[in-house]
Amino acid sequence: MKKHLITLTLLGLLAACASDKSKEASGTSALTRAPVDDRSSSSSSAANSNNVAEHSPESTAESSNQPSNDMLNDPNSLLAKRSVYFPFDTSAIQDSDIPLVQAHAKYLAGHGEQKVSVEGNTDERGSNEYNLALGQRRADSVKKMLELGGANSGQISAVSYGEEKPKATGHDETSWAQNRRADLDYK
Amino acid sequence: MLKILRGLLAVLVMLQASTANATLSIEIIGAGEHQIPVAIAPFGGDEKSAKTIHDVIAGDLLRSGLFRIVDNAGKAPLALSEVNYQDWRGLGAEALAIGTVSASADGRLTARFHLLDVVKQSELVGQEVSTSNAQIRAIGHRISDLIYEKLTGDKGVFSTRIAYVNRLGKRFNLVVADSDGYNEQIVLTQNEPILSPAWSPDGSRLAYVSFETGHAAVYVQSLHINQRMVLANFRGSNSAPAWSPDGKQLAVVLTKDGNSQIYLIRLDGSDVRRLSANSGIDTEPNFSPDGQNLLFTSDQGGSAQIYRMPITGGSAQRMTFGEGKNFSPRYSPDGKSFVFTHYEAGKFYITTQDFQTGQMQILTEGGLEKKPSFAPNGKLILFASEARGHGILATVSSDGRVKQHMFTQSGDAREPVWGQ
Numbered sequence: 001m002k003k004h005l006i007t008l009t010l011l012g013l014l015a016a017c018a019s020d021k022s023k024e025a026s027g028t029s030a031l032t033r034a035p036v037d038d039r040s041s042s043s044s045s046a047a048n049s050n051n052v053a054e055h056s057p058e059s060t061a062e063s064s065n066q067p068s069n070d071m072l073n074d075p076n077s078l079l080a081k082r083s084v085y086f087p088f089d090t091s092a093i094q095d096s097d098i099p100l101v102q103a104h105a106k107y108l109a110g111h112g113e114q115k116v117s118v119e120g121n122t123d124e125r126g127s128n129e130y131n132l133a134l135g136q137r138r139a140d141s142v143k144k145m146l147e148l149g150g151a152n153s154g155q156i157s158a159v160s161y162g163e164e165k166p167k168a169t170g171h172d173e174t175s176w177a178q179n180r181r182a183d184l185d186y187k
Numbered sequence: 188m189l190k191i192l193r194g195l196l197a198v199l200v201m202l203q204a205s206t207a208n209a210t211l212s213i214e215i216i217g218a219g220e221h222q223i224p225v226a227i228a229p230f231g232g233d234e235k236s237a238k239t240i241h242d243v244i245a246g247d248l249l250r251s252g253l254f255r256i257v258d259n260a261g262k263a264p265l266a267l268s269e270v271n272y273q274d275w276r277g278l279g280a281e282a283l284a285i286g287t288v289s290a291s292a293d294g295r296l297t298a299r300f301h302l303l304d305v306v307k308q309s310e311l312v313g314q315e316v317s318t319s320n321a322q323i324r325a326i327g328h329r330i331s332d333l334i335y336e337k338l339t340g341d342k343g344v345f346s347t348r349i350a351y352v353n354r355l356g357k358r359f360n361l362v363v364a365d366s367d368g369y370n371e372q373i374v375l376t377q378n379e380p381i382l383s384p385a386w387s388p389d390g391s392r393l394a395y396v397s398f399e400t401g402h403a404a405v406y407v408q409s410l411h412i413n414q415r416m417v418l419a420n421f422r423g424s425n426s427a428p429a430w431s432p433d434g435k436q437l438a439v440v441l442t443k444d445g446n447s448q449i450y451l452i453r454l455d456g457s458d459v460r461r462l463s464a465n466s467g468i469d470t471e472p473n474f475s476p477d478g479q480n481l482l483f484t485s486d487q488g489g490s491a492q493i494y495r496m497p498i499t500g501g502s503a504q505r506m507t508f509g510e511g512k513n514f515s516p517r518y519s520p521d522g523k524s525f526v527f528t529h530y531e532a533g534k535f536y537i538t539t540q541d542f543q544t545g546q547m548q549i550l551t552e553g554g555l556e557k558k559p560s561f562a563p564n565g566k567l568i569l570f571a572s573e574a575r576g577h578g579i580l581a582t583v584s585s586d587g588r589v590k591q592h593m594f595t596q597s598g599d600a601r602e603p604v605w606g607q
Contacts, residue, residue: 132426
């Protein structure tokens with residue numbers, strides 16, 4: 001008990017500092033469910049998937065890690081689309097998205113130095129851990145199709161964010177549909 | 188269950204934070220079938236300390252839903268000799284707590300406390316509880332535990348701690364707090380997600396999933412010496428850590444060989460052994476109290492359900508059937524039942540199931556309710572829920588009668604887990 005209390009006292013000191021931080025943070029973001037996805041590449045792909053014509057020079061410019069390759073950055077190319085969407089609790093790529101994934105596979109096959117990260121995401125229906133696994137399965141299924149299309153497995157890393165980085169934060173099908181996706185993030 | 192709840196007198200108590208670093212406010216909904224009427228006489232000694240201890244005890248007992256606090260009508264006996272049992276009987280109390288608090292020169296506080304049976308006119312327990320001045324609330328929790336144990340026969344859990352993740356926009360804080368939400372300590376803060384905190388059996392360490400390197404990896408952090416190590420950081424996702432009861436190994440979920448499967452790993456990260464072998468998702472392992480079996484979530488049968496398998500590997504037995512999907516299983520401390528999240532028709536419900544009868548009991552109204560874990564005494568279940576557009580912590584008694592909502596001051600509370 002005594003040892004326990006000493007520990008609590010030490011942690012209490014840490015907490016004194018930490019709670020100040022949390023107060024600062026609450027001043028800017030209190031009581032909001034802000035989207036946590038801060039990756040610029042992801043926001044540009046969001047624009048792409050909604051409207052290809054909106055792929056403006058600004059959104060390309062803000063993605064500093066984008067390679068300066070004309071084909072990859074051509075807004076009229078299928079390669080401008082970087083998100084693959086999935087129905088609820090599935091990880092098989094839908095027929096309508098196969099040409100998109102195949103276009104990326106062909107590009108990667110022709111640019112062996114190019115690396116891409118495939119990031120799987122899910123909606124909030126399911127436990128956080130199950131969704132982490134489901135997001136991984138989505139990323140892996142895109143990776144597999146890229147490899148079948150000629151990409152080298154060393155070019156692709158597949159990761160999952162599960163439901164942790166929702167693009168849309170509502171609790172309805174419109175939001176969920178946007179969150180059930182895998183993003184291709186060129187490095 | 189809804190009918191029972193509607194029939195009960197709803198008690199609503201707001202326990203406001205009295206110190207700057209307390210971040211949770213609490214609402215209690217529902218009440219136990221039989222509430223024991225308890226009187227707590229004002230403690231003697233330093234007025235401020237006495238009031239804090241009194242408030243902690245009253246708050247703890249009220250939150251349990253098993254007690255009713257009887258007004259002391261201005262009476263304030265400090266010693267056994269000053270107690271007139273007839274007075275307290277007249278006020279309707281079945282038990283009475285009295286005590287005094289004193290401070291020593293080195294800054295330690297000591298409370299001398301007696302719990303009296305008003306009906307039998309006898310002492311149930313008398314004890315001295317001592318701590319540093321900074322930990323005055325711990326004295327109150329200890330006394331609450333003694334009262335709870337004497338009057339209900341079950342161990343109290345007021346001195347235990349919980350862990351959860353507080354999400355503030357892009358910021359993720361891993362938080363450890365007392366079971367009433369006070370004494371919040373942020374043990375990790377970063378701009379990448381934190382998931383699945385899991386207490387070591389001795390309460391000295393937390394294992395958790397952090398995305399700080401860009402993908403999910405499992406870490407173990409010591410709370411006493413503020414030291415952390417990477418437990419599993421293979422390619423893909425490393426997640427869902429669960430401690431064995433002896434604290435020597437963990438079950439984790441890895442994708443290094445393909446799909447999400449369950450592995451055992453020693454505390455130093457060595458001796459990684461694959462346990463499950465199917466083409467589906469196996470995740471969220473949880474050790475049985477005897478360490479012999481694991482409950483886990485798997486979609487090997489087509490949809491997410493709860494399965495059980497021996498830790499030596501071998502075939503898994505499906506535990507949940509019927510409509511819907513099921514996630515996040517955890518054994519009760521006595522090993523006789525398990526709690527999990529049941530998903531059906533768009534809603535998540537905190538649910539228990541008895542191993543022997545296979546009987547499922549839904550404990551909550553349904554919503555975005557996730558990640559249940561039992562208190563060490565098995566009487567309460569902590570889980571993540573949502574209210575007023577925020578992720579909150581909530582508890583429900585294991586019989587479903589008493590519920591509490593705990594609100595953080597800002598952001599979303601998620602991924603809670605009850606510790607020792």
